[in-house]
Amino acid sequence: xxxxxxxxxxxxxxxxxxFFPFLRETAQLIGIFRTIPxxxxxxxxxxxxxxxxxxxxxxxxPSGYAFMACSSHLERTAQYWPPxxxxxxxxxxxxxxxxxxxxxxxxxxxxxxxxxxxxxxFSLHGLxxxxxxxxxxxxxxxxxxxxxxGSVIEVFEHTIGTxxxxxxxxxxxxxxxxxNDVVPVSSNEFYVTNDLGYKEPGIMREFxxxxxxxxxxxxxxxxxTNTTAIVAGNxxxxxxxxxxxxxxxxxxxxxxxxKIIIFERRSxxxxxxxxxxxxxxxxxxxxxxxxxxxxxxxxxxxxxxIAKYFKDTTRKAPKPPVQILKVSNNTAxxxxxxxxxxxxxxxxxxxxxxxxxxxxxxxxRNTLFLGSILGENWKCKLP
Ligand SMILES: *[C@@H]1O[C@H](CO)[C@@H](O)[C@H](O)[C@H]1NC(C)=O
Ligand SMILES: *[C@@H]1O[C@H](CO)[C@@H](O)[C@H](O)[C@H]1NC(C)=O
Ligand SMILES: CC(=O)N[C@H]1CO[C@H](CO)[C@@H](O)[C@@H]1O
Numbered sequence: 134x135x136x137x138x139x140x141x142x143x144x145x146x147x148x149x150x151x152f153f154p155f156l157r158e159t160a161q162l163i164g165i166f167r168t169i170p171x172x173x174x175x176x177x178x179x180x181x182x183x184x185x186x187x188x189x190x191x192x193x194x195p196s197g198y199a200f201m202a203c204s205s206h207l208e209r210t211a212q213y214w215p216p217x218x219x220x221x222x223x224x225x226x227x228x229x230x231x232x233x234x235x236x237x238x239x240x241x242x243x244x245x246x247x248x249x250x251x252x253x254x255f256s257l258h259g260l261x262x263x264x265x266x267x268x269x270x271x272x273x274x275x276x277x278x279x280x281x282x283g284s285v286i287e288v289f290e291h292t293i294g295t296x297x298x299x300x301x302x303x304x305x306x307x308x309x310x311x312x313n314d315v316v317p318v319s320s321n322e323f324y325v326t327n328d329l330g331y332k333e334p335g336i337m338r339e340f341x342x343x344x345x346x347x348x349x350x351x352x353x354x355x356x357x358t359n360t361t362a363i364v365a366g367n368x369x370x371x372x373x374x375x376x377x378x379x380x381x382x383x384x385x386x387x388x389x390x391x392k393i394i395i396f397e398r399r400s401x402x403x404x405x406x407x408x409x410x411x412x413x414x415x416x417x418x419x420x421x422x423x424x425x426x427x428x429x430x431x432x433x434x435x436x437x438x439i440a441k442y443f444k445d446t447t448r449k450a451p452k453p454p455v456q457i458l459k460v461s462n463n464t465a466x467x468x469x470x471x472x473x474x475x476x477x478x479x480x481x482x483x484x485x486x487x488x489x490x491x492x493x494x495x496x497x498r499n500t501l502f503l504g505s506i507l508g509e510n511w512k513c514k515l516p
Pocket of ligand 1: 306359
């Protein structure tokens with residue numbers, strides 16, 4: 134007969150062995166044992182002055198315009214920022230700014246909102262663009278807007294070269310809870326990530342983040358049929374979302390797991406997971422090079438440092454290191470052994486960038502944009 138203590142011991146051993154892989158993986162992801170040499174990738178870059186805290190940047194490749202959804206350091210660290218559970222200043226109206234940047238002329242223009250009341254909140258996060266098939270000068274910008282009354286997706290029309298955004302539609306739905314990033318697949322349809330299952334700050338939200346619970350998801354919305362549905366679930370911190378050029382594949386970053394999930398889009402708009410690429414470090418938002426299909430991700434080698442940097446309102450905390458990764462198809466011999474992708478580093482820097490959240494690449498113009506959650510944004514020459 135097995136005594137009770139043996140049973141308990143067995144139970145403890147099982148428990149530890151169950152948790153050990155999780156702990157080991159966590160230690161790797163948060164980079165406890167990672168030392169970062171003095172990288173100076175910023176030398177290839179210049180600050181895009183006049184902008185701050187552009188958490189998302191999307192390039193319209195045919196025209197060479199980058200669109201930037203921007204906020205401010207003060208707002209993100211001290212006032213109001215639901216994605217980080219910050220609700221300090223609820224009597225203040227967020228009114229963020231979208232900029233267009235002409236890569237060839239370096240002209241930076243603030244876009245004016247039309248048909249959008251001045252009294253409506255405008256607190257920006259993810260951004261996606263869709264080009265009208267019949268008229269390539271006409272774009273639709275889809276923006277995540279964290280209104281104080283709840284988070285919504287705003288759709289605007291824009292004609293390339295103008296300095297206006299004309300409001301078209303606001304989409305809100307009970308399934309769009311913690312929207313992070315959005316990718317349109319037509320002028321009336323989009324996919325959006327809900328990064329967390331728990332929106333309200335508190336113990337459950339902390340638990341969800343620190344134990345990497347898979348409670349985020351991807352929601353599809355169609356304004357043609359007025360339907361909204363969860364099309365992919367069980368994702369731990371679903372942040373960035375991007376698609377390939379014909380929207381047959383979608384890429385979702387599971388940031389705190391350091392993974393990029395590749396989905397195939399079915400004709401009924403459901404998403405089928407076909408691949409899971411492990412980047413090995415915490416990653417932020419992602420973008421796809423439309424021509425090559427390569428995926429760029431802003432990597433966070435020291436997430437604890439970034440957390441400290443975010444909480445510091447004095448702007449004195451050391452800037453966290455950044456590693457921009459590129460995921461390409463593996464063309465070497467070992468692809469036959471199942472190694473489908475190669476991950477390479479495009480840029481590395483150890484202390485000049487303020488928490489980079491997006492890397493967007495224009496290969497044709499040899500340009501890399503780096504957007505920050507709370508500081509300066511940069512334009513770099515591709516190495
Ligand atoms: C779309 O559906 C939602 C419920 O899912 C409803 O609240 C809303 O009024 C509908 N909108 C239109 C334009 O029919
Ligand atoms: C890999 O190649 C396929 C086929 O050419 C392409 O569709 C895909 O986007 C490529 N993926 C990456 C990560 O480069
Ligand atoms: C636009 C976008 O996807 N932003 C997200 C990038 O990742 C950070 C941190 O993981 C999120 O807080 C942003 O919401």
